[in-house]
Amino acid sequence: MSDIRNTAPDGEKYEPHVSATSTDAIGLAAGGSAGPLPGEDKSYSQGQLVARRFFRHKAALGSMIVLGLIIVVAFTSIGIGPIPGWWPKGYTLQYDKIGDGAPTWAYPFGQDTGGKDYFALVMRGTQFSLIIAFSVGIISTIVGTLIGAVAGFYRGWLEAILMRLTDVFIVIPLLVVAAVLGKTASGWGIWGLALVLGLVTWTSLARLVRGEVLSLRERDFVLAAQAVGTSPWRIITRHVLPNSVGVIIVSATLAIASAILLETSLSYLGFGVQAPDTSLGTLIDEYQAAFATRPWLFWWPGMLILTIALCVNFIGDGLRDAFDPRQNRNKD
Amino acid sequence: MTTLDISVPGPVSAAGDAVLSFEDLSVTFKTEFGDVHAVKGIDLEVRPGEVVALVGESGSGKSVTSMTALGLLPRNARIGGTIRVGDKVVGGLDGRGLRNMRGNDVAMVFQEPMTALNPVLTIGDQLTEGLQLHGIAYGKQAIARAAELLTMVGIPEPERRLKQYPHELSGGQRQRVVIAMAIACDPKVIIADEPTTALDVTVQADILDLLRSLKDKLNTGILLITHNMGVVADMADRVAVMLKGDLVETGTADQVLNHPRHEYTKRLLAAVPHLGAGPGQFGDVAPVVAAPEDLPALDLGNLVIEYHRVGKPTFRAVDDVSLSVAQGEIVGLVGESGSGKSTIAKCALGLIPAASGSVSILGTDFNKMRGKELKAMRRRIGVVFQDPASSLNPRLPIGDVIAEPLVVHKEGDERSRRRRVLELLDAVELPRSVYNRYPHELSGGQRQRVSIARALTLDPELLVADEPTSALDVSVQANVLKMFTALQERYKFACLFVSHDLAVIDLLAHRVVVLQNGRIVEQGPREDVLHHPREEYTQRLIAAAPVPEPLEQRRRREARHALLNKLGDDIAELHIEDDYERPQPKRDEVGNPSGLAGYGGDGGN
Numbered sequence: 001m002s003d004i005r006n007t008a009p010d011g012e013k014y015e016p017h018v019s020a021t022s023t024d025a026i027g028l029a030a031g032g033s034a035g036p037l038p039g040e041d042k043s044y045s046q047g048q049l050v051a052r053r054f055f056r057h058k059a060a061l062g063s064m065i066v067l068g069l070i071i072v073v074a075f076t077s078i079g080i081g082p083i084p085g086w087w088p089k090g091y092t093l094q095y096d097k098i099g100d101g102a103p104t105w106a107y108p109f110g111q112d113t114g115g116k117d118y119f120a121l122v123m124r125g126t127q128f129s130l131i132i133a134f135s136v137g138i139i140s141t142i143v144g145t146l147i148g149a150v151a152g153f154y155r156g157w158l159e160a161i162l163m164r165l166t167d168v169f170i171v172i173p174l175l176v177v178a179a180v181l182g183k184t185a186s187g188w189g190i191w192g193l194a195l196v197l198g199l200v201t202w203t204s205l206a207r208l209v210r211g212e213v214l215s216l217r218e219r220d221f222v223l224a225a226q227a228v229g230t231s232p233w234r235i236i237t238r239h240v241l242p243n244s245v246g247v248i249i250v251s252a253t254l255a256i257a258s259a260i261l262l263e264t265s266l267s268y269l270g271f272g273v274q275a276p277d278t279s280l281g282t283l284i285d286e287y288q289a290a291f292a293t294r295p296w297l298f299w300w301p302g303m304l305i306l307t308i309a310l311c312v313n314f315i316g317d318g319l320r321d322a323f324d325p326r327q328n329r330n331k332d
Numbered sequence: 333m334t335t336l337d338i339s340v341p342g343p344v345s346a347a348g349d350a351v352l353s354f355e356d357l358s359v360t361f362k363t364e365f366g367d368v369h370a371v372k373g374i375d376l377e378v379r380p381g382e383v384v385a386l387v388g389e390s391g392s393g394k395s396v397t398s399m400t401a402l403g404l405l406p407r408n409a410r411i412g413g414t415i416r417v418g419d420k421v422v423g424g425l426d427g428r429g430l431r432n433m434r435g436n437d438v439a440m441v442f443q444e445p446m447t448a449l450n451p452v453l454t455i456g457d458q459l460t461e462g463l464q465l466h467g468i469a470y471g472k473q474a475i476a477r478a479a480e481l482l483t484m485v486g487i488p489e490p491e492r493r494l495k496q497y498p499h500e501l502s503g504g505q506r507q508r509v510v511i512a513m514a515i516a517c518d519p520k521v522i523i524a525d526e527p528t529t530a531l532d533v534t535v536q537a538d539i540l541d542l543l544r545s546l547k548d549k550l551n552t553g554i555l556l557i558t559h560n561m562g563v564v565a566d567m568a569d570r571v572a573v574m575l576k577g578d579l580v581e582t583g584t585a586d587q588v589l590n591h592p593r594h595e596y597t598k599r600l601l602a603a604v605p606h607l608g609a610g611p612g613q614f615g616d617v618a619p620v621v622a623a624p625e626d627l628p629a630l631d632l633g634n635l636v637i638e639y640h641r642v643g644k645p646t647f648r649a650v651d652d653v654s655l656s657v658a659q660g661e662i663v664g665l666v667g668e669s670g671s672g673k674s675t676i677a678k679c680a681l682g683l684i685p686a687a688s689g690s691v692s693i694l695g696t697d698f699n700k701m702r703g704k705e706l707k708a709m710r711r712r713i714g715v716v717f718q719d720p721a722s723s724l725n726p727r728l729p730i731g732d733v734i735a736e737p738l739v740v741h742k743e744g745d746e747r748s749r750r751r752r753v754l755e756l757l758d759a760v761e762l763p764r765s766v767y768n769r770y771p772h773e774l775s776g777g778q779r780q781r782v783s784i785a786r787a788l789t790l791d792p793e794l795l796v797a798d799e800p801t802s803a804l805d806v807s808v809q810a811n812v813l814k815m816f817t818a819l820q821e822r823y824k825f826a827c828l829f830v831s832h833d834l835a836v837i838d839l840l841a842h843r844v845v846v847l848q849n850g851r852i853v854e855q856g857p858r859e860d861v862l863h864h865p866r867e868e869y870t871q872r873l874i875a876a877a878p879v880p881e882p883l884e885q886r887r888r889r890e891a892r893h894a895l896l897n898k899l900g901d902d903i904a905e906l907h908i909e910d911d912y913e914r915p916q917p918k919r920d921e922v923g924n925p926s927g928l929a930g931y932g933g934d935g936g937n
Contacts, residue, residue: 046727046770220723224786227681227796228737229710242727 050246053322060318063311070308074126077119091120092276103296110296112287121278122300128279130308132194132263137256139198141205145248148209149236153217163210169203178262179271190273193266197259205251212244246323253316257309264305280305350377351520351553352401352438356413359396359405359577370396372577373413378521378553383544385556385564385585388574389600389805394557397574398523401438401555403430418520435462439514441543443526445506449498455482455509456494462516468915477915481512484907485542503669504535511542518915521553522546528563532668533832537876537892538904540566545905559806561604562878565589565885573597585882603810604880605835608863613839614810615817618824620661620842627695628656629794629826630680635689637675637850649675651850652689659793662820662827664841664858666834666873672850673830677798680828681715682706694793711741714787714825718799720779724771730757730782731767737789756785759822761815777808784816788823795827801836813840834877838862846870871895 055061079085089095089107094115098104101111101118109119151162177200185192216222217240225235241248260280266272267281275282280301287297359371371393378384388394399405400415403422415422417437425433442448450458459478463469469477475494482490485508498506507527514522524543528536544567547554556567564571564585571588573581573596581594592598611617637650650672657663667673678684679691682698691698693709701709717723724733734753738744744752754764760781771779780800787795800816801809817840820827831837837844837858844861846853846869854867865871875892879885893903 046772220717220719221725223678223681223683224715224717224723224783225725225736225740226683227710227713227715228740228790229707230736230740234740238728239725243725245727 050322057318059314063314067311074123077123089117091124109300125278125280125283133256133260135194136197136259140202141252144202144205148206152210152213166203166206183271212247216240250320257312353377353416358412360410362408374579378555381551382569383554383567385568385571392574393577394574435517438521439519441514441524441527444530445510466517485512523555525557534876541904549906561880565880565882566878603807607835607877614814618821629659630657631692633690636687638687657826660824661842664837664844665830667847671847677796677830711790712793714792714795716783716787716797716800720776734786760785795825798830
């Protein structure tokens with residue numbers, strides 16, 4: 001889409017921002033323009049443009065703040081490992097029960113049946129759920145990206161093997177594998193569980209990345225890199241993957257949201273995080289019988305699961321819109 | 333037709349009865365970056381039997397102007413002024429009125445016939461649809477009429493074609509079908525938006541012949557939108573030149589093309605490469621310096637390239653091609669689409685393996701090299717691709733793009749690389765400030781300069797350029813070609829220059845190789861091949877390339893028709909039987925065509 005301004009007789013005058021002001025009918029019909037705003041002379045990389053668009057997405061930004069708050073409170077309140085937190089009560093100690101244990105100023109989330117401080121317990125569960133969710137997100141993204149990129153770039157027998165492997169993982173019911181392996185792995189603590197879940201949830205990302213790489217490898221800049229003698233590994237890491245980073249980040253976010261739910265389901269079924277450790281799912285499982293008499297024992301972890309999953313999904317939406325502005329022009 | 337006087341543009345009717353007129357037309361698009369003024373108050377009219385060419389480069393607003401006549405702009409457009417099609421004012425029509433008008437009064441011929449036709453419907457379905465909607469004919473009658481239309485546009489065996497799908501037809505035939513659809517309801521005016529841009533040059537000449545006979549025989553007005561000055565010279569009675577949404581000049585073809593008054597028109601015309609004018613149009617091309625005993629930069633010997641397709645027989649894209657490029661020599665590789673010219677370029681780069689034959693770069697066979705040797709050889713070849721939008725990695729700033737080959741071959745340190753990049757930016761006439769810019773911030777011409785700079789980073793002995801200027805506007809192309817010749821003179825690289833544009837090859841190449849269907853038809857020095865072609869195919873190719881001068885183009889057109897007659901081919905024209913009846917849409921009592929009655933009057937659009 002070259003601009004008419006570049007037809008000045010003394011060679012093409014350097015003018016950035018052509019894409020934003022070009023009067024091409026198709027570009028305008030599509031509505032989305034990746035160019036920087038006119039009147040600003042700063043140079044923006046693709047990443048900076050994405051960040052600008054992301055911060056304009058109100059729901060995503062709000063979710064980011066809420067999620068950030070939850071993370072900060074979960075980790076600072078009761079501390080982690082040897083580091084103590086600012087919350088005076090512990091999650092293992094039993095206290096005298098006030099009434100039936102309903103939320104009070106001293107126990108904002110109430111107390112459980114045995115008199116434990118439920119706030120401390122829920123924070124502990126949130127910590128573990130978040131750690132598992134983010135680890136799963138990161139592990140599955142790395143595995144999925146690698147498999148997808150290698151399969152898409154090299155094609156041939158390597159692709160055939162990797163994609164059939166992916167198919168095998170897809171056809172096995174996820175919950176069953178996760179339950180069987182998770183039960184074994186939770187012997188190694190939450191990290192074992194996170195690893196196992198990460199190793200069974202990479203399939204959708206691998207397919208997405210492969211598709212993306214298949215189209216990118218036909219682009220001229222990849223051919224140009226090959227013609228110069230660039231090694232395949234450098235082409236993948238420098239030319240192909242940076243251009244599929246949108247797909248990868250968005251689906252990594254969504255993988256985190258589904259990991260939270262998967263961990264919750266597993267823990268609820270008793271295959272996930274095992275006592276004495278706890279997670280949001282384990283809490284719900286433990287106190288499900290108390291739902292009628294002490295509803296706060298269900299609602300606090302339940303609401304937190306909902307909030308975290310919703311926040312992560314909104315952030316994913318925001319990222320998708322930021323990476324591909326052409327998809328979200330329904331607001332006009 | 334026998335006189336060469338073109339200052340009077342044929343039988344022109346009085347000014348009052350224009351079939352299409354724009355009065356003070358302005359179009360503004362609302363975008364997230366504020367309002368964009370695409371068309372800024374233009375006046376233009378098209379009379380019956382007249383071709384008005386609307387000329388301009390990309391972004392000048394010419395397509396937007398034409399779309400207003402059909403009421404087909406996106407919702408974020410605001411239209412001012414009056415558009416009249418026949419006696420109807422487009423702005424005053426509701427959805428039903430617009431549908432009634434489209435096809436009946438004004439029809440459109442699009443640029444890309446493959447996307448303009450629906451791939452899942454047969455040709456017959458698509459042709460009869462318009463006839464039935466506008467109540468001209470139904471059922472068997474409509475099919476007979478569709479067959480008649482195909483005969484008119486020169487498609488043989490119309491009955492069989494009606495049952496075929498668009499992909500079963502060639503590009504030229506598809507465009508003929510699109511034209512048949514356009515004339516199905518006998519519109520008063522046809523808008524042809526770059527009708528030949530996607531077609532090969534010989535097919536283009538046929539389609540233009542067809543359009544010309546259409547306006548002569550049916551007295552239809554044609555608004556021809558194009559960026560190709562050769563097409564303008566070939567077709568237009570009157571020309572309107574558009575620049576940034578304004579009409580800067582209007583007049584007869586002779587006035588505008590031979591005596592341009594506006595600065596922009598002059599510049600535009602000066603930028604058009606002229607087939608037959610030879611080198612020196614945009615800077616001199618250095619003579620070849622290599623002594624005959626020097627090794628050729630590129631030598632292809634009996635090259636065969638095949639594509640293996642699953643479930644289908646192997647496709648032989650290149651068949652027994654032998655050519656060589658001497659050091660410091662520019663060899664133009666010419667051919668129509670599907671001739672295998674890009675395949676040969678990719679093979680010379682080592683991106684596609686040869687099925688048999690040899691590819692030698694400076695005396696070493698490419699196919700026998702592996703690993704390090706191959707990598708070392710690759711640094712001696714540079715490449716420039718056609719599409720500036722996809723040939724640069726959007727995630728890398730320009731400085732990194734140009735320095736990338738140095739990094740890959742582990743050459744120099746940070747500082748020397750930076751120095752080399754700045755030197756190359758100067759060489760391709762880009763400001764040094766683009767060093768930190770990203771490709772999306774640059775225009776097409778600037779990106780192509782970056783591509784060329786990247787190709788030259790390692791000082792290659794051979795440059796493979798695959799249609800490097802065909803995605804660019806003509807004045808940008810002129811600048812890039814000028815720079816290219818200057819660079820070639822300075823760096824003395826050999827070049828395999830692939831192009832479909834004979835005029836570009838004519839001003840650049842030392843030698844020319846003409847390809848057809850994967851085989852070499854003719855090769856030799858530029859003057860011999862382009863000015864005195866021996867082979868029939870080359871003669872056709874050259875005869876079909878239009879030049880931007882109406883008188884000369886008319887001479888060339890008549891010479892081409894003489895050549896076709898000699899070769900025993902038909903000249904494309906509209907075939908109209910003596911008893912041809914102009915279709916009359918059946919009207920119900922309110923005056924609406926009955927075919928549209930089923931489409932409620934809600935006007936929603």
